[in-house]
Amino acid sequence: MSDLYLTITVFRDERVLARTLAERIASAVAERPRQVLGLATGRTPVRLYHELGTLHARGSADFSRITTFNLDEFWGIPPSAPGSYRAFMEEHLFRRAGIQADQVNFLNGAAPDADAECDRYDNAIAAAGGIDLQLLGIGTNGHIGFNEPGRELASRTHRVVLKESTRRSNAGLFGGDVSRVPKEALSMGMGSILRARRIVLIATGKSKAKCVERLVSGPVTPKLPASFLQLHGAVEILLDGAAAQSVNS
Numbered sequence: 522m523s524d525l526y527l528t529i530t531v532f533r534d535e536r537v538l539a540r541t542l543a544e545r546i547a548s549a550v551a552e553r554p555r556q557v558l559g560l561a562t563g564r565t566p567v568r569l570y571h572e573l574g575t576l577h578a579r580g581s582a583d584f585s586r587i588t589t590f591n592l593d594e595f596w597g598i599p600p601s602a603p604g605s606y607r608a609f610m611e612e613h614l615f616r617r618a619g620i621q622a623d624q625v626n627f628l629n630g631a632a633p634d635a636d637a638e639c640d641r642y643d644n645a646i647a648a649a650g651g652i653d654l655q656l657l658g659i660g661t662n663g664h665i666g667f668n669e670p671g672r673e674l675a676s677r678t679h680r681v682v683l684k685e686s687t688r689r690s691n692a693g694l695f696g697g698d699v700s701r702v703p704k705e706a707l708s709m710g711m712g713s714i715l716r717a718r719r720i721v722l723i724a725t726g727k728s729k730a731k732c733v734e735r736l737v738s739g740p741v742t743p744k745l746p747a748s749f750l751q752l753h754g755a756v757e758i759l760l761d762g763a764a765a766q767s768v769n770s
């Protein structure tokens with residue numbers, strides 16, 4: 522399915538989606554081993570990351586020369602904290618897929634100065650030649666990374682105050698205790714994200730149906746940060762049937 526601005530593919534279920542995307546990523550990396558991948562956390566990409574780990578374990582994929590950048594990180598906790606996004610990525614992808622620390626770029630939530638850390642990150646992305654393929658999830662409120670709906674959006678990597686709903690949906694990383702979820706984070710901005718050469722957004726489950734429909738059919742508005750993806754030109758949206766249920770085919 523394709524409209525003028527976005528390519529949409531609906532898969533039978535999230536397992537097939539994850540397996541298909543993992544194979545595509547592995548073959549893109551086989552063709553060009555020094556790819557720069559932009560990565561996301563959240564429940565949605567976990568299955569994909571495990572599939573990438575399986576391909577690596579079978580010897581069917583080699584990720585040893587890629588470079589990675591993650592979208593965001595909590596502010597105020599070190600990378601080694603069990604609830605950090607860095608720890609999440611170690612558990613679900615890096616360890617499984619043989620991706621070493623020197624291949625990984627991450628915002629540091631314990632850096633001495635948030636603004637300097639954000640500038641460092643944007644400069645590191647530029648120095649790596651930009652992001653070839655950016656993976657994204659989407660929040661039910663249409664957020665991308667920690668770019669939350671509002672009256673305006675930041676373009677560059679920046680510090681954000683998290684919404685209560687976002688803190689609640691991250692409580693699982695902190696033993697289910699929302700009071701332990703940091704109140705702030707650092708996030709790539711929409712401009713940093715839209716500079717990626719290709720973008721693949723994954724959404725699964727019926728809780729995502731509404732925001733996917735607004736992303737695909739609605740106006741471009743900071744009230745739905747994901748709607749800015751309509752401006753990019755090389756965005757693929759991969760859905761399961763439940764997330765696609767409100768999208769007109």
Ligand code: PGA
Pocket residue numbers: 562563564565566658659660661664665666
């Ligand atoms: P989820 O989060 O994958 O856990 O649904 C996506 C997001 O908030 O970006």
